[in-house]
Amino acid sequence: MKVPIGRDLDAGELRLISEVQRGAGCNCECPGCRNRLVAKRYKDKSDHFAHYQSKGSDSALPRLFSRNNHIQAWFAELSEFLNGD
Numbered sequence: 073m074k075v076p077i078g079r080d081l082d083a084g085e086l087r088l089i090s091e092v093q094r095g096a097g098c099n100c101e102c103p104g105c106r107n108r109l110v111a112k113r114y115k116d117k118s119d120h121f122a123h124y125q126s127k128g129s130d131s132a133l134p135r136l137f138s139r140n141n142h143i144q145a146w147f148a149e150l151s152e153f154l155n156g157d
């Protein structure tokens with residue numbers, strides 16, 4: 073699942089893929105389900121965040137947090153971000 077935005081774990085602010093380091097070093101969480109994100113950066117494909125998945129642990133969160141829930145949460149975060157001070 074592609075994640076369009078991340079939230080910086082230290083600053084608590086939204087980050088675009090172009091603003092962060094590649095991989096887990098992006099230090100971002102999903103603004104929807106709050107799982108850790110990894111930054112996927114490609115030369116030819118569009119860059120995006122993805123949920124971090126550690127080997128062998130099939131997280132239950134993606135099932136509990138459906139695609140629609142994610143999208144609603146992202147829009148809520150973004151509108152707050154855009155309307156905030």
Ligand SMILES: [Zn+2]
Pocket residue numbers: 102103104105106107123137142
């Ligand atoms: Zn998520």
